[in-house]
Amino acid sequence: MATLFRWLLRLTVGAILLGLVAFVLTWWFFARSLPDYDARTRVAGITAPVEIVRDHANVPHVFGSTDRDAFFALGYAHAQDRLWQMTMLRRTVQGRLSELFGRRTAESDVLMRRLDLYRAATRSVEDQDGQTRAALDAYAAGVNAWIGEINAGARGRGAPEMWLFNQPVAPWQPADSLALLKLVAWQQSDHLQAEVLRARTSLLLDDDRLRDILPDVPGPGLTALPRYADLVPDIPRRHAAAAPRLDPLAASLPAALSGASNAWAAGPSRSATGATLLANDPHRLLTAPSIWYLARLELRSGGVIGATIPGIPLVLAGRSADLGWGITAAFADDLDLYAEEVNPRNAAEYRTPEGWDRFETRDSIVEIKDAPAVTLRLQRTANGPVLPPEQFALDTIRPRGHVMTLAWSGLSEDDTSMTAGLRLMQARSIEEGIRAGRLQVAPNQNLILADRNRIALKTVGAVPLRDAAHQSQGRLPTLGHVAENRWLGRLSYADLPQTTEPVGGLVGNTNNKTVDRPFPEHVSFHWGDTQRIARWRGLMQSREVHTRDSFIEAQLDTVSPTARALLPIVGADLWFTGEPAPEGTPARRRQRALELLGEWNGEMNEHLPEPLIYAAWMRALQERLIRDDLGPLAGAYTHVRPLFIDRVFRDIDGAAAWCDIRQSAAEESCADIARMALDDALIWISETHGGDLDALRWGDAHEARQDHPVLGQAPVLNWFVNIRQSTSGGDNTLMRGLTDGRAPNPFHNVHAAGYRGVYDFADPDSSVFIISTGQSGHPLSRHYDDLGELWRRGEYIPMSLDPSLARGAAVGITQLLPAAP
Structure with missing residues (x-):
């Protein structure tokens, strides 16, 4: 027995030592x-x-x-800190993720091959002006210089992920940067998903009920629509909801998780210092590392500092010494879906206004790790590429004998958006900034501009x-063959919304409706926000003049105007009603929940219980209202629609009809449904977060999930690479933290302001900014998540163009010297 014990001890000690050696070696290789930031190369x-x-903060200042x-x-x-991220974005837009990740990403690759964004980007290179082509060439050379150092100097293959997914890194090309900009535009738009959802819903509802669940944004200039079944014949009546998967590697995202943002500016008359102010916080899917990367460039036109995306040589949101610019998703309707009739006698042809024409066709091979390669037959019509029927639930709205095609501005093969971005960086006045925007193709954005004396907004x-x-x-x-449905060209740049030097001294956008004009000059019917704009107006008008700090306060505001508006009407017949109930009963819990909500001011604070009770109630309420009418399609409505609930409980145009459950014999009132939904919510809260309502914390449910797109699901590794934080805010607050919307964690914060910046032109070097993680994409770097806690707490770092401030506390100075002749 003693001998056995000694051998077991030796084996245990040996296993521990081997494990430690393996850990040390792995750590050393990773x-x-x-990178060595103090290198001389x-x-x-x-x-x-x-x-x-x-x-x-590891923000590079380039001189x-x-x-x-x-x-x-x-x-x-960019390559030093984010090479893996850059290569993954490039593989995404090229449709080559499956070479590394197998079948998991095959759907994304198929979509990207069919959209053919990379070929459009390649053909757009020659459309850039000479200065932009020179910048693209130089940027690519810089990326490739770092790749060359990795290859020559055994620098751990450039990133820890490269050890796990060992594939050679191709040299960076100018077209890669253009393609990434197109990918950003694609992921920002949700008009495709909006068209499909409206079509599917219209197949189930009459016009009045469709107007309830998908209401027009309030304001004039709207006209009636025909039903989808009247437009396109032979539509199958299937409506099984294909719930979208939230996958950061996917080329497309659920509609609710597309682009959003806030930006506003104050002119001298509304500024305490007599100079302009500008605040901006673009919203995107949260990942680790963030999509954003802070940088400063010293150009011939002067210094520029702000937010970049690795792989794209532009400061997309930031400032120079003379001009600041913020961006928001404009939600302009730049996309149409078409049902193209295929010739029943010749599948290589489709119907056009002039008769049958041949599809433009070519093959593309998708390599898939550990699986056979897939050969795609790519097809295009005059309207655009043919889309896969299994994606975006297109098979549920596709008529028999047709394929679905896409027309989208971002498919342009003469896209000069990169040149527009470079000219904006060099602009010194509002006029120059607006002129630069003339060359923008995709994405559609609102530019909020501020020079030292004036402010403006331009789409x-x-x-x-x-x-x-x-x-x-x-x-x-x-139908794609109907001539009236085809595009006639583009709206003129002069006709896009513009506001310069507004009378009230303030301009802003929270993805809200920006213009009231009748179709076809309308810009869009589908807008991204009807709620946050109300809170912004209130905060802006609450002060005669503003400061940098008041702009920061507004940017971090967590009061939900939606909660303030909905709770009084939803609970109108529930407050202070009902018989006394003993402790521990469902009725008593309902009464306590109503007491808490009745005293709540709508602040979505992470430490409070009320936001969780409110959010769970509204989610359960919408589910109760729509499930019996929409069936499985109800699953596609992942987020609460405030205008819908408002219409129902105000009984606008008979919308209270949603409250009666069709399958029940009794006639339910809206008060009945509100009470039952509150009980549903309280049961879910008890099962998920515990039974003590007063002990609940919104932040426990509203956890920001900044996960590594690849390693974030790997056991053990996810402890090191994922960043999880308790956060305030919600779907409709200015400090927006959009929830996932799907079980089992519907309130996880997955889409938020990964970048925040506030620029003060009275003292430009007192401007501030922040990103949601850190500058480095390397999990072992101390700069991987060092800015994340500041972001969570609503803090910022200085945004200065003063070289002495950058050098004063530098973590390293890299010197690049010309190669010896």
Whole structure:
């Protein structure tokens, strides 16, 4: 027995030692890919020495003697910190993820191959002006210089992920950057999903009830629509809801998780200092690392600082010494779906207004790890590419004998958006900034501009011009062979919304409706916000003048105007009613919940119980209202629709009919449904978060999930790479933290302001910004998540163009020297 014990002890000690050795070796190999920020390196592609000064937050400040050298260094810095992220974004838009990840990403690859964004980007390179092509070439050379150092210097293959997914990294090309900008535009738009959802819903409801669940944004200029079944014949009546998967590697996202943002500016008359102010916080899917990367470039036109996306050589939101710019998703309707009739006698042809024409066709091979390759037959019509019927639930709205095609401005093969972005970085006034936007194609955005004395808002991006006789006005899929449904060109840039030097001294956008014009000059019927704008107006008008701090306060505001508006009407017949109930009974819990909500001011604070009770109630209420009418399609309505609930409980145009459950013999009132939904919510809360209502915390349910897109689901590794934080805010607060919307964790915060910036032109170097994670994409770097806690607490770091401040607390200075002749 003693001998056995000694051998077991030896084996245990040996296993522990082997484990420690394996851990140390793994750590050492992974740490080899951490860049040395104090390096002095000779590189080919620059004309004179360049410095990359990384300040205390690891924000690179690039100083070069020419613009080409500055863009070279930006590419070098992006690759140092985010090479894996850049290569994954490139693989996404190329449709090549499955070479690494197998069948999991095959759907994304198929979609990207059919959209063919990468080929459109390649063909757009020559459409950039000379200065932009030079910047793209220099940026690519900088990325490739770092890749070359990795290959030559055994730097751990560039990132820890490269050890797990060992594939060679192809040199960066100018087209890669253009393609990434198109991918950003694609993921920002949700008009395709909106068209499909409207079509599917219209197959089940009459016009009045369709207007309830998908109401028009209040305001004039709207006209009646035909039913989808009247537009497109032979529609199958299937309506099984295909719930979208939330996968950060996917090329498309659920509609609710597309682009959103806030931006506003104050002119001198509304500023305490007499100079302009600007605040901006674009919203995107939360990931670790963030999609955003802070950087400063010293160009011939002056210093520029702000938010970049690795792989794209632009400061997309930021400022120079003279001009600040913020961006919001414009929600302009730049997309149409078409049902194209296939010739029953020749499947290679489709119907056009002039008769049958041949599909443009070519093959594309998708390589899939550990599975046979798939050969796709890519088809295009004059309207656009043929989409896979199994995606976006297109098979539920596709008529027999037809395929579905997509027309989208972002498919343009003469896309000059990169040139527009570069010219905006060099602009010194509002006029120059607006002129730069003329070249924007995709994404469609609202530019909020502020120079030292004036403010403006301008919508930029290509918006299609539709025929006044268009059968669905762009809101539903239509037949592709009907001439009136096809685009006539683009709205002129002058016709896109613009506000310069507003009379009230304030301008802003929260993805709300920006213009009231009749179709076809309407810009859009589908807008991203009807709620946050109300809170913003109230905060802006609550002060005669504003400061940087008041703008920060508004940016971090967590009061829900939706809760304040809905609770009084939903609970109108429930407050202070009902018989006394003993402790521990469902009736007593309901009374306590109503007491808490009755004293609540609508603040979605992470430490309070009321936001969770409210959110769970509204979610259960909408489910009760729509499930019996929509059946499985109810699953596609993942988020609460405030205008719908408002219409129902105010009985606008008979909308209270939603409260009666069709399958029951009794006639339920809206008060009945509200009470039952509250009980549903309290049961769910008890089962999920515990029975003590007063002990609940919204932040426990509203946890920000900044997960690594690849390693975030791997056991053990996810402890190191995922960033989880208790957060305030909600779907409709200015500090927006959009919830997942689906079981089992419907209130996880998955889509928020990954970048925040506030610019003060009275003292530009007192401007501030922040991102939601850290600058590095390397999980072993101390800069992987060092900004995340500041972001969670609503804190910022300085946004200064002063070189001495950057150098004063630098974590490293990289010197790039021209290669020896």
